[in-house]
Structures are given as C-alpha cells and as structure tokens.
Amino acid sequence: MSKRTCAACDYELDDTAIQVRIGGAVVEVCCDECAAKLKEAYASAQAAQQA
Numbered sequence: 064m065s066k067r068t069c070a071a072c073d074y075e076l077d078d079t080a081i082q083v084r085i086g087g088a089v090v091e092v093c094c095d096e097c098a099a100k101l102k103e104a105y106a107s108a109q110a111a112q113q114a
Contacts, residue, residue: 071097 067076070083070090080091083098085105092098 067091069093069097071101 067080068074069076069080069092070085071092074093074097076091076093080093081095081098082089082091083101085101086109090101092101
C-alpha cells in the first residue's frame with residue numbers, strides 16, 4: 064500500500080485530508096494553507112500562459 068501525500072508539501076495524509084479542485088483535477092492536501100498555495104500557484108500559471 065502506497066502512502067498518500069499532500070500535493071503541495073509531501074506531508075503524509077491521514078483521514079483529515081482536504082480535497083481541492085485544481086484545473087479540473089481533484090488533489091488532496093493536508094491543510095487549508097496548502098490548498099491556498101496550490102490555488103495561487105495554479106492561478107499564477109494560468110495568467111502566465113495567457114500573457
């Protein structure tokens with residue numbers, strides 16, 4: 064069985080993982096702070112592609 068880790072910081076996830084939709088994909092993160100970081104990074108990448 065493989066470990067599940069946070070998409071933002073690689074922290075090992077437990078039953079309290081948060082699911083976040085990023086660009087049509089659902090990823091799991093360990094906390095609200097990591098969810099916010101991923102959303103900001105995705106928004107920044109999208110803005111860069113449109114420029």
